[in-house]
Amino acid sequence: MFKIGYRTIKTAVGAVLSIMIAQLFQLENFASAGILTILCIKPTKRKSLKAAMDRFVACFIALLLASLFFELISYHPIVIGILLLVFIPATVKLTVQDGIVTASVIILHVYMAENITVSFILNEVFLIVIGLLVALLLNLYMPSLDKKLLHIRDEVELHISNILRSIANYLKINDEGLLANEITGLDQAIQRGKELAFKDYENRLLQEENLYFNYFIMREKQFHIIERVLPLLASFQFNTSQRIQVAEFIRDLSEHVHSGNTAHHFLYKLYRLKHSFDQMELPKTREELQEHAALLNFVREMEQYLQIKSHFKGLYDTKTDSKKETSG
Incomplete structure (x- = not known):
């Protein structure tokens, strides 16, 4: 019989909480908050904190670059490729490359929105904050070794x-x-x-x-x-x-x-x-x-x-x- 560890339980609970909170605030793409939480639940507090910081920085870089690239060039799949050619080396340079996958979700949100507004940016910021904050709060508890x-x-x-x-x-x-x-x-x-x-x-x-x-x-x-x-x-x-x-x-x-x-x-x-x-x-x-x-x-x-x-x-x-x- 398989064993369910405390990290698995925290991941499941965290994903549910993040999605529920995002839905409560009526955010668009609310499921992304759950994805952020899942990616930030790590085996230790230090790793969880590092993961949250990396994803926070990477997501905001992605939001900024995506807004500039899509608005200044075009909302076209080729632009996504061009954007990634700039975004990925930038995250590597800043040593936040662990946030590439998460930030890619934000990039796709911008692409699908096809219109950058203040409300859209706030929506994405709230998704990031909710997802990361729930993960950090859950990871405050670690069983004593x-x-x-x-x-x-x-x-x-x-x-x-x-x-x-x-x-x-x-x-x-x-x-x-x-x-x-x-x-x-x-x-x-x-x-x-x-x-x-x-x-x-x-x-x-x-x-x-x-x-x-x-x-x-x-x-x-x-x-x-x-x-x-x-x-x-x-x-x-x-x-x-x-x-x-x-x-x-x-x-x-x-x-x-x-x-x-x-x-x-x-x-x-x-x-x-x-x-x-x-x-x-x-x-x-x-x-x-x-x-x-x-x-x-x-x-x-x-x-x-x-x-x-x-x-x-x-x-x-x-x-x-x-x-x-x-x-x-």
Whole structure:
């Protein structure tokens, strides 16, 4: 069974309202108001506002040019072609080309009228205003995407937590776990989150910063670091004390993955961990030295992972209505 979305409902309601209002004012070509509304109902508020502005400008250019061309030359089909040769490049130059189709309706109204009067011009202006205004008023309502965004956020953080836990298990007991599924799931969740966050931003006309989008971009950068460190795991062969310490650190980090606004706590712990490595005895064999170097490289990557998070402002936790202070 097909599903009727809210945008479809708004389009249907908007077309009916526009036509009814135009009929109420006894306007000629009243159905055109409905066409204008249908063309201006967009998925987001910003796109709807842009569509309305483009069509408003394009329609008035079309009304002006059509009046001049038809009155000065002739009401002939060839003149329509000549007019379009001027009108279309003009709309492209003004970056309002999305209004070409709508404005073409106005051009045809002028052509069929065969006589330009003040009442005719006012009739066309009222049609434009009614069609665009109804669309804008209807598009003031957009369903909140917060729940969906927070659900994807939780999904992303669960994947990251599971990946970090698997890394910790590998470092401790060489257990590879189900990393492949988690990596794929994390990548897909981040992409869905970015798309939805951008749509949410498009619905917030007065909001300059896209916090949700920034959050998913931050997670994407962390995801790339995770992808880089995974091949390093194959370099670890010896269960050294350093490797166990790193495993404990990663396990602790996996239990604190959330959208809080700072990772300074774990950066400090990592600094202490690196300092303790400097105090330990140097590797004695070439293999141990190579593994030690790989482990230090792994730690540096995780430091960058945490630094990326430390620059993020944080999202509000819906359960506590506050921002968490430590996170991964």
